[in-house]
Amino acid sequence: MYAVTNPATGEVIREYPDATDAEIEQALASARQAYTSWARTSTLAERAALAQKAADLFRERQDELGAIINREMGKPLDQAVGEAAFAGDITEAFAQHAAEWLADEELEVSDGLRTFIRKQGIGVILGIMPWNYPYYQVARFASPNLILGNTIVLKHAEICPESALAIEQIYRDAGFPEGAYVNVFATHDQIADIIADDRLQGVSLTGSERAGAIIATQAGKHLKKCVLELGGSDVFLVLDTDDLDHAVAHAVAGRMENSGQACNGSKRIVVLDTYFDEFAEKFKTAIGGQSYEKGNFGPLSSASATKGLTAQVQSALEEGAEILVGNNSPDGNVYTPTVLTNITPDMAVYSQELFGPVAQLYKVSSDEEAIELANSSPYGLGSVVICDDVERAERVGDQLDVGMVFIGAAGLEGADIPFGGVKKSGYGRELGKGGMEEFANKKLFRFAG
The missing domain is CATH 3.40.309.10 (Aldehyde Dehydrogenase; Chain A, domain 2)
Incomplete structure (x- = not known):
């Protein structure tokens, strides 16, 4: 059950029902539709401008957002407010650097033919996010992918339903269309179904080593790109x-x-x-x-x-x-x-x-x-x-x-510094140019002489 339980007092403040299978289907259909319409027809500059609006909203609402995670997972209020503001900084960094980081990459090739790499979105991406940094983790995953031209289905931690809804509202209020960012209160079985669905093209998880092994197995079985940010010592x-x-x-x-x-x-x-x-x-x-x-x-x-x-x-x-x-x-x-x-x-x-x-x-x-x-x-x-x-x-x-x-x-x-590890800490990178490219189709163009 998704629920807000104040860890300082043990009080259950509010419970939220798990998503129905019909709601999961609607989320996937909506995200896929947004990808085939808005994401493919909008320009990089247009998507970056929407991300800049989201960045502004993270900072404008930082006090409200901070209070939410203070009662959800116990983060001291000053750190909670700071995290919300930092999510804005991250989103702004991606918005400001998108044109540079996603610019066509010209290749020097032996036959002299014009050849370059163009970075484009690949489709619907599932994000499975943790409770310890409810805003920061989502922003560093969702913002670059939305700018790139992917769409997002987001499953947040069970103890963070209120912040999950607040983040979804920010992206909507910033002007991202219906289906571009969809929050789902999914069960573990439903997550497996989402990963298996052909409409999904990738999955990013931040969580435990155990969760990472499960998600990597499911993603590998269905040939889906996977980024894992796991534990550390x-x-x-x-x-x-x-x-x-x-x-x-x-x-x-x-x-x-x-x-x-x-x-x-x-x-x-x-x-x-x-x-x-x-x-x-x-x-x-x-x-x-x-x-x-x-x-x-x-x-x-x-x-x-x-x-x-x-x-x-x-x-x-x-x-x-x-x-x-x-x-x-x-x-x-x-x-x-x-x-x-x-x-x-x-x-x-x-x-x-x-x-x-x-x-x-x-x-x-x-x-x-x-x-x-x-x-x-x-x-x-x-x-x-x-x-x-x-x-x-x-x-x-x-x-x-x-x-x-x-x-x-x-x-x-x-906000623009790459983040990630090796060994059982996972694979892939978030933040910075590398993070923006993780779920990109690095499409080759070559022109005959």
Whole structure:
């Protein structure tokens, strides 16, 4: 059941019925019709202009939008409002860069014939979006595809029905026609049916590794293009610095963003032995000073999320890990920020993603040991390297099996900066030029001499 359940209080505010099969059929028919009519006959400039209007609406409505996800999934209000505004920035970036990023690509070929690549839409694309960034994730998927000339069927997380409807309204109010963007409260069985339908040409999922494996299997079976943005257990490497306070501040920010519920949050803090003791003391004090009452973090998104995280930490403790800060005793869905240490490779938590305000702290004796530890994870999304010697930092970054390396600071994402990972963090890219091209038909044109 799709429902708004305030994670801070447990109150069920409103429930929404699952879509009927007839509603799913109407969504697919409408999206397909919009693709064959509007998307194919409108110009790139016209579609980009509509996206710019959507960007303006995200920002105009940011306070209202922020309040919605504050009660849906518990994001602190200032972060919730900021996310809505950032969704506007993302949509605007695609609108402003569309002509450049989708320009025809002239090819120099041996026979001298005029040859170029033209990027066009491919049809109806299904988006399966997560609860942790309800606006940001949708904007970075839907906006570039609408500009490209695809149409969208959007299935949001079950705990985010109100924000799902608010996003659909934004694209409608911006002037996108009926069927260009259709929200559906689909069941898992209906998702499988949508993927199997010949009217659908691609699917993009942001979610768990388990969900990604299911969707990839279904998409592969029906020969549909698939983009997956899955979990992460990002490293935060502290190798060499004259400003340990800077490193600590960014480690805390990287771990506590969105109450620790970010796929590319800094989950494994890896510190060279030279700095370890001093860093550990400062990090314990800083992360222990985070306050729920002051709004530094919010509740976890749901009772099931809280139960799952608590079980993971308890398992780690039973296997021999130690808690430096925290108590693994949540108050409702409010989970005290926690630091685990003495984690060894034989423990389950060593290879898991902890989706909440729990950091793993490791000590290493060399860059090589740090790289080996970093790459031992089954995930490969992002990383942060703190090192005053930027050439050394870049050399280390070259050897990390990840999709993104931020040098000198956490939080270097941007509205036009590509995002994505490798290994079990998924495949494909979102944001930037690469994100705009994922569901493009890169059509070849050649002219006889």
